[in-house]
Amino acid sequence: MSLAVEAPASHQSSHPALIGLTIGAIGVVFGDIGTSPLYAFREALQQSAADGIDPSEILGVLSLALWTLTLIVTVKYVLFLMRADNHGEGGVLALAALARRSLGMRSRVALVLGAAGAALFYGDAIITPSLSVLSAMEGLRTIPSAAKFFDEGTIRALTIAILVALFFIQRRGTAIVAKLFGPVCILWFLTIGGLGIWHIADEPSIFRVLLPHYGIRFLATHGTVGLFVLGAVFLTVTGAEALTADMGHFGKKPIRIAWLILVFPALMLNYLGQGAFALSHLEAAQAAGTAFKNQDWFFLMAPESVRGPLIVLAGFATVIASQAVITGAFSLTQQAVQLGLLPRMKLRQTSADFAGQIYLPAINWLLLVGVLILIIQFKTSSAMAAAYGIAVTGTMVVTTLLGYLVARHVWHWKRAWALAAILPFLCLDLVFFGANILRVVEGGWVPLVIAASIGLLIYTWVRGKGIVRAFEARQSIPLADLAAALAKRPPERVPGTAVFLTANPRSAPGALLHNLKHNKVLHERNLVVSIRTTDRPVVDAEHRRTSERLDDNFEIVVLNYGFMESPDVPADLGVGGKTEMRSLDAMKTSFFIGRNTLKPEADVGMPLWQDRIFMFMQRNAADPTEFLKIPPGKVLELGEQVTV
Structure with missing residues (x-):
């Protein structure tokens, strides 16, 4: 995710641009769901294999x-949820921001849903690289001549080496290799589709499974086992969230074309081929009077002579899928920071050409630690598969609920129509979520623990910042009142411009009051600047800055940024600019930032343990000067003690 930037709308209709965006979408959007055939059918069949397997079970699964x-x-997703976009952007936080704008005072509902979806996504971001790359490397055991060299421990070590290398190259950016993602994934989908077609010939009647009654009958006759199978079957759609999350980078049309023309047919053909292959093996086992064994059907479909190249191709495909999820975690974190759900984090742009190419060191290394723990703990892809479904189904439930809010309050559908459209999807999501909950003991607790931990951090940060803001509001005075008082009794003036950064531009910033109290001076020109994150992904240059002159001493400036943008305060204030209207002399401009010292107190605000979490997050937040791109030598920090 977030590996390319959508071309301007005016160019999307041209054939070369559309083809380029479609190829890009194949590589970035569908990497995760495209590698699901490595394990999904095998794991679903395994759930019904405890007491043996008969043909009806293969057909039902x-x-x-x-x-x-x-x-x-x-x-x-393709026909309905891709219609719900926030100025072209999709994904759980983009939908939450869109719903918040329309809900007004009730926007807390959308904020909570967005935070829950974001928390669940991090579980997905840790499991996807672990499961997909490990599944590809396990294919080495299907080559008889190589199996003796690749035991379980060796395969784990190889998987860890690949993933460590992947996380280490993140800081250098992936813009160069990203150009190969589309062609490699096109080759992957053509290959898996071709393998499927080849083995459909083993059992041409396999097409009968396109009749839904085979699946319905399986669920009706297998009780609880049917629910476990349903939970494993959901592995076929892991990565579907990327269809909406990456809309802003490729557009709806290229994603829909890629899905309908290549990805969906290739996946269908491959699963049909795996089913036909399994049926032919079952018939052979029954004829020979031997027990049927569930196997690694995907790799066994390929002749032994080409299995090695197929494993290499699968390795590349799973690395691409992992890269998409890692970059998606970077993008989601950037949005969460801009929306105030998480503290500022150190962020670096790794490409001059692709706006989505960002690197967050803290998230990168935390993901790597999580991935290594999962691989060492679970050891095999089959053991890890149980942990996957809950994160994905949970995110899908949240997305569906946000889809209802958008349909009802943004599209202004009548409640009956909105419910009629959403309820079938919600029921389907809840059935899958319930089926995956049954696998909590097997490993489903992992994404729940990750999501709960992230959710606690988000809640603590939002609540702590609210307490700090409330304290600042109690201590502040209206800027207009201060301006009037200073007009009557002017303080000592010093040359230059002072920029006071504050959340509420109508109140006198704490840094301004401290400067007047302790230094007893006022600059010739004073800008009270507030940075606001809008519910749009990107704000154009025309609407970036609004200003209002309060009097001869003060000017209020509001800088508006989209939730996918990184602020650049000096540039947008015109520091060092060429035009007379927007220019500020860089040598004569000082920036004042309020930074309060936090003091934990058990009887005030949050519980003591939560105070300490908030203080830890505050201490480790990225320096505001770096986050806002302010030159460090031009900043003065002033503040006071705040009890949280």
Whole structure:
């Protein structure tokens, strides 16, 4: 995710631009869902294999898998949820921001849903690289001549080496190799589709599973086992969230074309081929009077002579899928910081050409630690698969609920129509979520613990910042009143411009009051600057800055940024600018920032343990001067003690 930038709308209709964006979407958007055939059918079949497998179970599992792909991805995402976008941007936080704008005073609901979806996504971001790359490397055991060299420990070590290298190159950026993502993934989808077609010939009647009654009958006759199978079947649609999350980078049309023309047919054909291959093996086992064994059907479909190159291609495809999720975590974190859900983090742009190419060291290393713990703890992809579904289904439930809010309050659908459109999807999501909850003991607790931890951090940060803001509001005085008092009794004036950064430009910033109290001076020109994050992903230059002159001493400036942008305060204030209207002399401009010292107190504000978490987050937040791109030598920090 976030590896490319959408071309201007005026150029999207041209064939070269559309083809380029479609190829890019194939590489970035569908990397995760495209590698699901490595493990999804195998794991779903394994859930019903405890007491042996008969042909009806293979047909039932396969029918459930194909209809899950059709209903969840094609109908829900491609045809419906991709219509819900925030000025072209999608994803859980983009939808939450869009819903908040329309809900007004009730926007807390959308904020909570957005935070929950973001928290669940981090679980997905840790599990996807672990599971996908490990699944690809396990294919080495299907080569008889190589199996003796690649035991379980060796495969784990190889997987860890690949993923450590992947996380280490993040700081250098991936713009150069990103150009290969599309072609490699096109080759991947053509390959898996071709393998499927080849093995459909083993059992041409396999197409009967396109009738939904095979799946329905399986669920009706298998009780609790059917629910466990349903939870594993959901692995076929992991990565579907990327269809909406990456809309802003490629546009709806290229993503829809890529899905309908290449990705969906290739996945369907591959699963049909795996099902036909499994059926032919079952028939051979029954004829020989031997027990049927569930196997690594994906790799076994390929002849042994080409299995090695297929494993290499699968390795590249899973690394691409992992890269997309890692970059998606960077992008989501940037949005969360801009929306005030998380503290500022050190961020670096790694490409001059791609706006989505960003690197957050803290998130990168935390993800790597999580990935390594998962691989060492679970050891195999089969053990890890149980942990995957809950994170994905939980995020999908949140997205569907936000889709309802958008339909009801943004599109202004009547409640009956909105419910009629959303309820079937919500029921489907809840069924899958319930099926995955059954696997909590097997490993489903992992994403729940991750999501709960992230959710606690978000809640603590939002609540702590609210307490600090309330304290500042109690201590502040209206800027207009201060301006009037200073007009009557002018303080000593010093040359230059002072920029006071504050959350509320109508109140006198604390740094301004401290400067007057202790230094007893006022600059010739004083800008009270507030930075606001809008519910749009990007704010154009025309609407970036609004200003209001209060009197001869003070000017109020509001800088507006989208939730996918990084602030650049000096540039947008015109420091060192060429035009007379917007220029500020860089040598004569000083920036004043309020920085309060936090003091924990058990009987005030939050509980003591939560105070300490908030203080830790505050201490480790990125320096505001770096985050706002203010030259360090031009900043003065003033503040006081605040009890939280």
